[in-house]
Amino acid sequence: MENSPCQCMEESYQELVKFINQYEGESESLIMVLHKIQETLGFVPVDLQVKVADVLRVPISKVFGVISFYAFFTLKPKGKYHISVCKGTACFVRGASKVLDAIEKKIGLVPGDTTNDGKYSLEIVYCLGACGLSPVMTINKEVHARLTPQRIPEILAEYT
Amino acid sequence: MEMVTLSIDNQRVEIEAGATILEAAKKINVDIPTLCYIEEINEIGACRICVVEVQRAKALQAACVTPISQNMRVWTNTPAVRKARRLTLELILSNHPRECNTCIRSLNCELQKLADRFGIREIRFWGDDLSYTIDESTPSIVRDTNKCILCRRCVAVCDQVQNVRAIAPQERGFKTTIAPAFHLDLADVACVLCGQCTLVCPTAALHERDQTEEVWAALADPKKHVVVQTAPATRVSLGEELGMEIGSIVTGQMVAALRRLGFDKVFDTDFSADLTIVEEGNELLHRIKTGGVLPMITSCSPGWIKFVEHFYPKFLPNLSTCKSPQQMLGALIKTYYAEKIGLDPADIFAVSCMPCTAKKFEAQREEMRNSGYPEIDVVLTTREIGRMLRQAGIDFNKLPTEDYDDPLGISTGAGLIFGATGGVMEAALRTVYELITGEELEEINFTVVRGLEGVREASVQAGDLTVKVAVAHGLGHACKLMEAIKDGTSGYHFIEIMCCPGGCIGGGGQSIPTNREIREKRIAAIYTADELMTIRKSHLNPSVQKLYEDFLEKPLGKKSHELLHTHYTDRGTAPHLKASE
CATH class of the missing domain: 3.40.30.10 (Glutaredoxin)
Structure with missing residues (x-):
């Protein structure tokens, strides 16, 4: 949870984890789930990428492959x-x-x-x-x- | 099967509907060059080297992915085709390091060969100089992204054949690289170091860690007693490294050649394969009698072991506790043998010749130094031994055949067949049958466990017991077997799994190229060599029997336990990354 600077972030984190858990084994939902994370947090933190990989059963190498391919996804929060x-x-x-x-x-x-x-x-x-x-x-x-x-x-x- | 007729270079060809132009061309011996293509594994039409002209098609078509149709007319060698292929090559070469002379794949590089075949004498384009850091994080595999041409063969093999998925395309456009997640090093992700990627890489972007210099240094050191062991599979592949026919059996020449390189003793991993069978066979019977964890799964293949540690930790108790034959022999070299010849183990340098890159990792495991010394100092792949022999100017054709040294060089056909998928199972059955029944086994060829079918199973009647066994090779097939036994109702007693397709003869350290046809020839050579052996059952190996009398006392005894058995570690799928809870 080192990526969450404030309480509100903490809450969205918990909700995102719940959201991700709904897609167990659904590798075809990868981009949709990553979109949700990007939109909620403004970036896709590494630990959530690992979580997505585990739950959706997509190799982590591929999750990062998708994130690094599309400019829409970012690894760091966008600035003010x-x-x-x-x-x-x-x-x-x-x-x-x-x-x-x-x-x-x-x-x-x-x-x-x-x-x-x-x-x-x-x-x-x-x-x-x-x-x-x-x-x-x-x-x-x-x-x-x-x-x-x-x-x-x-x-x-x-x-x- | 519906047949389709077409013409290629004005030659008529008839082939099943659904075939590609490339397959049709192969049928009439028209050689269309390929670079990214691997039959059935990577058919993606990415590299564009295989382009051909097709009548009425607007553009040139990639032969590897274009299906044939009735009355299609194809030309594979027109000015337009040659121009396109040359342009493609020039573009691939535009940012490829021009260091062929010093490259580990020089003279066995597919890109270099194509540049030569198409007479590329000048490259009109100069792309960005790449300056990626070379990943030397693992003891087994070196990843040099600068030499990568993005053909994705490695990705396909890692994903579809091995189910490991350690590497994938990252970023896009000119920044695209083939890398682990987050551009981590291989050592920091769940890579099993099988080296199948190094077999299919057309260039030197993925290659074995070369340790030949360490071995040359040991050989030149008068204070070191340097011994070497050779794995079963090396004797049917090393000949290829030296230009001999595929599947040549070069056991005797290999022994002679290693002596000429200056090794003090040449031992045989087949000996410790026999020893493994005796220990593992007894372990299996012990588990059956005492209600231990079943099915018991073989532990000879270090890529497989690392795979279980990452992906199926639940099955760690199913793995036989036996070390691999390489490590068993190493442990004996630094104890039993050292004692016998009155040498301090510190002065013994143990080299092993293996078909395997994962063995380099295995030799470095903390558990593999029970005697207080590393059991194996350096593991050389078949390709590295080939390199040393070429440097020394040794020609197999001009060498006599010689025998291995006593006592760790005496072996049986059972130890030898460890090199092929199903071999450990067959060797185990030859011994376990006699251990259970006390009777001599007449028909010793268990052909039912041989072959290249991904998963094979058999039942063998031994006295009152029906021994149920299964065999899988290649981690993709291994996964299928693991999923099938997950619920615990399979009833199997014993399972053999080899990490690499075809078993060790198809190992990641073997001669390049290695493909299905070559694997079949090496397997045939293994069984031919087995037939030629006088003794073909591990427990009848006289040196193994003497080893128990003089040193180990009995199978699964205290000494065996200390030196020949090991334990495993749950490594997790993302060892250096943590998921949110």
């Missing part, structure tokens, strides 16, 4: 501010890489990771459907358009 930088074709050709470099430098984070204080998490996405505004990123649900590396510190300063 979750940054999604688009590297789709339009954003890419209009300098998304430089924007990403600037963010990485500013918050000291590589894509897929969360800062130790839990404040920021960073991911790369491929097309947010706003190519006309490229390069573009979202922080939680807010969209930031026509980015330049120079604008990054000022934007991030709004999220404290």
